[in-house]
Amino acid sequence: MVKNWVFFLVLIAVINKNIYSQNIQILKFDALKQCIYNNSDTVYVVNFFASWCKPCIQEIPEFVKFASAIKNSKTKLVFVSLDSKNDQEKLLKIIQQYSLQNVYLLDETNANNWINKINKHWSGTIPATLIIKKGKHKKFFANVISYKTLFKLTK
Amino acid sequence: MKNTKSSSILWIALLIISTNAFAQKNNKDIVDFKLKNVDEKIVSLSSFTDAKGFIIVFTCNHCPFAKLYPPRLNDLNNKFKPLGVPLIAISSTDTMMYEEDTYPNMVIKANEEHFNFPYLFDEMQVVAKNFKAQKTPHAYVIWKENEKWIVKYNGAIDDNGMEPEKVTETYVSNAVNELLTNQPIKTSETKSIGCQIAFRRK
Numbered sequence: 129m130v131k132n133w134v135f136f137l138v139l140i141a142v143i144n145k146n147i148y149s150q151n152i153q154i155l156k157f158d159a160l161k162q163c164i165y166n167n168s169d170t171v172y173v174v175n176f177f178a179s180w181c182k183p184c185i186q187e188i189p190e191f192v193k194f195a196s197a198i199k200n201s202k203t204k205l206v207f208v209s210l211d212s213k214n215d216q217e218k219l220l221k222i223i224q225q226y227s228l229q230n231v232y233l234l235d236e237t238n239a240n241n242w243i244n245k246i247n248k249h250w251s252g253t254i255p256a257t258l259i260i261k262k263g264k265h266k267k268f269f270a271n272v273i274s275y276k277t278l279f280k281l282t283k
Numbered sequence: 284m285k286n287t288k289s290s291s292i293l294w295i296a297l298l299i300i301s302t303n304a305f306a307q308k309n310n311k312d313i314v315d316f317k318l319k320n321v322d323e324k325i326v327s328l329s330s331f332t333d334a335k336g337f338i339i340v341f342t343c344n345h346c347p348f349a350k351l352y353p354p355r356l357n358d359l360n361n362k363f364k365p366l367g368v369p370l371i372a373i374s375s376t377d378t379m380m381y382e383e384d385t386y387p388n389m390v391i392k393a394n395e396e397h398f399n400f401p402y403l404f405d406e407m408q409v410v411a412k413n414f415k416a417q418k419t420p421h422a423y424v425i426w427k428e429n430e431k432w433i434v435k436y437n438g439a440i441d442d443n444g445m446e447p448e449k450v451t452e453t454y455v456s457n458a459v460n461e462l463l464t465n466q467p468i469k470t471s472e473t474k475s476i477g478c479q480i481a482f483r484r485k
């Protein structure tokens with residue numbers, strides 16, 4: 129009987145882990161670029177954040193609100209986590225808490241190699257948000273952003 | 284027509300705001316400061332009479348990226364202080380936002396990590412503003428030229444925060460070595476991820 133229970137708990141743990149790990153795609157910067165820069169009609173809103181970054185977590189509700197407003201539109205919201213791939217526990221909790229979709233974890237150790245490709249004036253502070261239309265940079269914010277601003281800029 | 288005009292004014296305004304926020308940090312001269320160290324003594328650049336330059340690191344207790352560096356900061360100070368380039372760490376984060384960064388907690392941190400360099404409390408955030416420091420950790424190398432302190436390097440300490448054993452570029456160390464040997468600085472600015480220093484509104 130106890131054995132069965134242990135098996136059941138392990139099974140739940142494994143299923144849970146799989147469900148949530150499916151929500152994070154770990155990739156390199158070049159692969160990320162291919163996801164967000166293309167000539168389609170899609171407008172990409174890319175939020176750079178990390179689970180350890182307090183202001184990033186504080187602004188997530190704004191993105192959640194935005195996500196429901198852009199349902200069925202050509203705007204796509206993408207989260208790029210700068211957490212360590214070896215420590216995803218806190219990140220998974222946040223994804224679960226806010227039911228975040230399209231979460232990528234950027235697997236790069238030296239930010240100096242890719243930060244300038246996002247915006248040459250960006251020093252690397254997060255949160256930061258990039259808006260891309262037709263494969264071109266439209267707007268970049270190296271700070272917190274409100275639902276209102278997000279909505280206005282992607283309309 | 285009116286619309287185009289007002290939108291272009293808006294654009295110019297935005298441009299001015301954004302250039303300000305991203306203002307140039309290198310070649311700027313730094314005003315000396317007086318800040319309280321974790322031993323309660325006041326420290327200034329002028330306290331170091333023989334210094335040729337300084338490694339100034341804006342850091343704090345709470346930031347996970349800053350937490351990766353204390354042993355490396357000790358190493359840098361061990362290596363360069365005897366050569367006339369001491370390291371000074373400064374905490375400028377808003378303690379209203381982060382309890383972990385208050386002065387008593389800075390004292391604890393400095394003891395725990397055996398800091399061999401001053402760890403100064405920039406309570407009013409004026410020094411961070413003067414340097415235009417934006418995040419923790421954010422390192423600067425300043426050098427004495429004509430009795431002024433000029434910023435020669437700003438950015439990351441090295442190219443791998445998470446895995447110190449995999450560092451290939453020691454940016455701060457390289458810049459100091461180049462300055463000590465009168466060579467041009469190969470990399471004078473780098474980018475890294477860090478925790479934003481949120482400036483309090485007055």
